[in-house]
Amino acid sequence: MSLSIRNQLPGTVVSVTPGTVMATVKTRLNGGQQITAAVTLEAVKDLGIAEGSAVRALVKSTEVSLATGPVTGLTIRNQIPGTVSSVATGDAMATVKVAVEGGELTAAVTKDAVDDLRLAEGSSVVALIKSTEISLAAA
Amino acid sequence: MSLSIRNQLPGTVVSVTPGTVMATVKTRLNGGQQITAAVTLEAVKDLGIAEGSAVRALVKSTEVSLATGPVTGLTIRNQIPGTVSSVATGDAMATVKVAVEGGELTAAVTKDAVDDLRLAEGSSVVALIKSTEISLAAA
């Protein structure tokens, strides 16, 4: 199966914290970064996700934000540092590719944001992804 | 491959409108509803998505909102009518399952919203999904 979801990061589940309807799943990516996904408890059960499970973390490009440096005091759990490898700009939107440890991320952001942050090839950035925007695929 | 993404609706692509970096893809679901997905142009090319392509529309539960009836004058392109089949409530969040033509949708919404709208088994609802929240899988 091919997915339009641009960001697919392989890793291994470190812990699962089940709630009543939601669960948070922490995964160590193959690139070394740790990420947190908030998914439905039902999905965790259906996929048999547990500590040690091989998964891929899936993130739609439109869910990836960029910061020009690490951000403290933020509820966004996932911060992945990297370097901009390319920027494609349209009239309203832009896609920014970011080389990160172990792979590449694509972020779809507004053209305004690219202009304001002066994002260009070589810019150091931190990709920000809200936990609720990460899905998991059983690898 | 198994996905934590709860909502996977099969259909056939009706049209593709390419922009510079994004594209909108209209799909007729097997249940008869038409939906619009805003994905990166790159994804459309990589997957070879074109009129007639068999796809599945993927939507994370946290991206599905519910209304108690059709809503006009709204930028949200996708409105799928259905009937609540079950509600599971936690302390902060709730999951609502909605039977729709041709399948079922799961929405993860706040407990507050379930209480305010008095959602229960049998409630008529319309599921609202923003185009940027729909991914596509080549079937």
Added chain:
Amino acid sequence: MSLSIRNQLPGTVVSVTPGTVMATVKTRLNGGQQITAAVTLEAVKDLGIAEGSAVRALVKSTEVSLATGPVTGLTIRNQIPGTVSSVATGDAMATVKVAVEGGELTAAVTKDAVDDLRLAEGSSVVALIKSTEISLAAA
């Protein structure tokens, strides 16, 4: 530090409702509007978010929908009225800026939606934001 996240609204936390893994945080914006954010409980604890905390509500442009008037019977908790100040249209997507009490919001929506709703400078709109799409930054 600069963020690609276009929408950053300052406010003060009014209440926190913790679940097992998620929490809902109600914040009164400086513009007077009240908003609800659904974030991980872990994030609330890490940031020490409690009643009275000064925060900024962060919302990615792709997560903001627009309606031409208030919508009732909707699970989307956050409805912020305003007036369109500008529209930038691409082939597939458009960005709409909305002046709201105390600031400005940017919404990235499909070009189709802008055409259908005839959004233009001066249009009265209500910005709709799902609770799960709001992140918080400690101010």
